[in-house]
Amino acid sequence: MEEQKVTTQEWKFTAKDIALKPEGFLPGHRACAGCGPANVLRMVMKATRGPTIVTEATGCMEVVSSIYPYTSWSYPWLHTAFETAAANASGIEAALKVLTKKGKVKQEHIDIIAFAGDGGTYDIGLQALSGAVERGHDFLFILYDNEGYMNTGIQRSGGTPLGAATTTTPAGSVMPGKMQNKKPITDIMVAHDLEYVATATPYYWKDMLQKVRKGLEVEGPAFLHIFAPCPRGWRSEPAKTMEYTKLAVESCVFPVYEVVKGKYELSTPSKLIQLAPQKKIPITEYLKGQGRYRHLFTPQHQHVVDTLQRLTDERWAKLQKKVEQTA
Amino acid sequence: MSSKEKGWREISIAGVSPKSSVGFMTGDWKTYMPIRDLEKCTKCVMCVLYCPEGAIRWRPDLGKIEFDYNFCKGCGICANECPTKAITMKLPEPTEGE
Ligand SMILES: Cc1ncc(C[n+]2csc(CCOP(=O)(O)OP(=O)(O)O)c2C)c(N)n1
Ligand code: SF4
Ligand code: SF4
Numbered sequence: 001m002e003e004q005k006v007t008t009q010e011w012k013f014t015a016k017d018i019a020l021k022p023e024g025f026l027p028g029h030r031a032c033a034g035c036g037p038a039n040v041l042r043m044v045m046k047a048t049r050g051p052t053i054v055t056e057a058t059g060c061m062e063v064v065s066s067i068y069p070y071t072s073w074s075y076p077w078l079h080t081a082f083e084t085a086a087a088n089a090s091g092i093e094a095a096l097k098v099l100t101k102k103g104k105v106k107q108e109h110i111d112i113i114a115f116a117g118d119g120g121t122y123d124i125g126l127q128a129l130s131g132a133v134e135r136g137h138d139f140l141f142i143l144y145d146n147e148g149y150m151n152t153g154i155q156r157s158g159g160t161p162l163g164a165a166t167t168t169t170p171a172g173s174v175m176p177g178k179m180q181n182k183k184p185i186t187d188i189m190v191a192h193d194l195e196y197v198a199t200a201t202p203y204y205w206k207d208m209l210q211k212v213r214k215g216l217e218v219e220g221p222a223f224l225h226i227f228a229p230c231p232r233g234w235r236s237e238p239a240k241t242m243e244y245t246k247l248a249v250e251s252c253v254f255p256v257y258e259v260v261k262g263k264y265e266l267s268t269p270s271k272l273i274q275l276a277p278q279k280k281i282p283i284t285e286y287l288k289g290q291g292r293y294r295h296l297f298t299p300q301h302q303h304v305v306d307t308l309q310r311l312t313d314e315r316w317a318k319l320q321k322k323v324e325q326t327a
Numbered sequence: 328m329s330s331k332e333k334g335w336r337e338i339s340i341a342g343v344s345p346k347s348s349v350g351f352m353t354g355d356w357k358t359y360m361p362i363r364d365l366e367k368c369t370k371c372v373m374c375v376l377y378c379p380e381g382a383i384r385w386r387p388d389l390g391k392i393e394f395d396y397n398f399c400k401g402c403g404i405c406a407n408e409c410p411t412k413a414i415t416m417k418l419p420e421p422t423e424g425e
C-alpha cells in the first residue's frame with residue numbers, strides 16, 4: 001500500500017487544489033463506466049484533513065475497490081459486513097481510544113469515515129447506525145445513495161423512489177415499479193439529535209467537500225447523505241451521471257441542505273431555487289432518459305408521475321418549513 | 328499469479344489486498360475515447376473533478392490537463408460536463424493488425 005500522505009494544514013477547496021490532492025480512492029477500481037458512487041468516494045477522500053481510517057459495508061463500492069490482490073485505497077481501509085459499517089466505526093473508535101491510552105497510537109487524532117450504500121443504511125445497516133450515533137462515537141457516516149441494491153443485481157431498497165423499476169419491483173401491467181416512496185432517512189438521522197447532518201450531490205463538488213470536512217470536524221457522530229446515480233441500475237447513459245445529480249437538485253427531488261445542531265439550512269444550490277421558485281424544474285425533466293422510469297411515460301402510468309410530483313413538492317415545502325421553524 | 332508471489336500460507340491471516348489497483352488497468356474497457364481540443368480547453372479542471380476514475384490529471388508543470396487512457400473507461404462524463412465542449416468522444420483509430 002502507498003505511504004499515507006498526511007496534510008494537517010487547512011485545505012483550500014479550490015478546483016485546482018482538489019485536482020492536485022493525492023487520490024485516496026485510486027484508479028484501477030472495477031466500478032462500471034460512469035459510476036456515480038465511484039466519483040463520490042474519489043472526491044470525498046480529497047476532503048480528508050489528516051490520518052483517516054475508512055470502513056465500508058458490503059456493496060458495490062466495497063467490491064469494486066478490493067478485488068484480490070488489488071486495493072483501490074491509499075488510506076487504511078476495512079471491509080465489514082453489509083449491516084455493520086457503523087458498528088465497525090464504533091469499534092475502530094473504541095480501539096483507537098484504548099491504544100492511545102496505552103501509548104501505541106502516535107497520531108494526535110485519527111478521523112474515521114464509514115461508507116455504506118442505501119441498502120447498508122436505510123435497511124439492514126440502520127440499527128447499527130442508530131446505536132452508534134446514540135452512543136456518540138466520533139465518526140462520519142457517509143451514505144452513497146444509488147437508490148437500490150446494485151451489487152446484487154438491482155433490487156429495491158428503502159431508498160428506491162416510488163415508481164422506479166428494479167428487479168424486485170418490475171414495471172408491468174400490474175405494478176408501476178416500486179409502490180412505496182423513498183424513506184426520509186435524513187430526517188430519521190436528524191431525530192437522533194446529531195450535531196451535523198447534511199445532504200450533497202457530486203455535481204456541486206465544492207459544497208459536497210465542505211460538508212465532508214465539516215462532518216469530520218464535528219466531535220461526535222455526523223451523517224452525510226450523498227446522491228450517487230448508478231447508470232447500470234438506473235438504465236441511464238453513463239455520460240449523464242453528473243447531469244442527473246444536478247437535475248435532482250433543480251427538481252427538488254434531492255434538495256441539498258445542512259442540519260447543524262437541529263437547525264435546518266438550505267445549501268446554495270437549493271437556496272437559489274427557494275429564492276427563485278420559477279427555476280424549479282418539473283420532475284419529468286429529471287425522470288426522462290432514466291430507463292428505470294421509462295414505463296412512467298405512458299398514459300397508463302401518468303398518475304404515478306403526478307403522485308411523484310406531488311410527493312416531491314410536499315417534501316420540498318416541508319423542508320422549507322423546517323428551515324423557517326428552526327431559524 | 329506468478330510463482331514469485333506468496334502462497335496462502337505466507338500471507339497475513341486477515342484478508343489483505345497487497346497490491347494497489349493502479350496495477351490493474353481498466354482502460355481497455357472503453358469503446359469511445361475522450362479527445363480534448365487544446366484550443367477550446369480553458370483548464371478549468373472540471374473534467375478532472377467529475378471523472379469517476381481519476382483518469383484525467385491536472386499538470387501545473389505542463390500547464391494542461393492530461394488523460395490517462397490506461398484507466399479511462401470511456402464513460403463520457405468529462406465530455407458531457409466540459410463547459411466549453413472541448414472534449415469529444417471518438418472511436419479510436421484501429422491500430423495495425425486489428
Ligand atoms: C446479511 C447480508 N445479506 C445480503 C447480502 C448480499 N448483498 C451484498 S451487497 C448487497 C446490496 C448492497 O446494496 P447497497 O447497500 O445499496 O450498496 P450498492 O451495491 O447499491 O452500492 C446485498 C444484498 C450480504 N452481503 N449480507
Ligand atoms: S452497478 Fe452502479 S453503483 Fe455499482 S459499480 Fe456499476 S454503476 Fe457503480
Ligand atoms: S472541463 Fe473542458 S475546459 Fe475544463 S479543463 Fe476539462 S477539457 Fe478543459
Ligand code: SF4
Pocket residue numbers: 034361377378379380381382383394398399400401402403404405406
Ligand atoms: S470518459 Fe469517463 S473515465 Fe474517461 S476520462 Fe472522461 S470521465 Fe474519465
Ligand SMILES: [Mg+2]
Pocket residue numbers: 117118119145146147148149150
Ligand atoms: Mg445502493
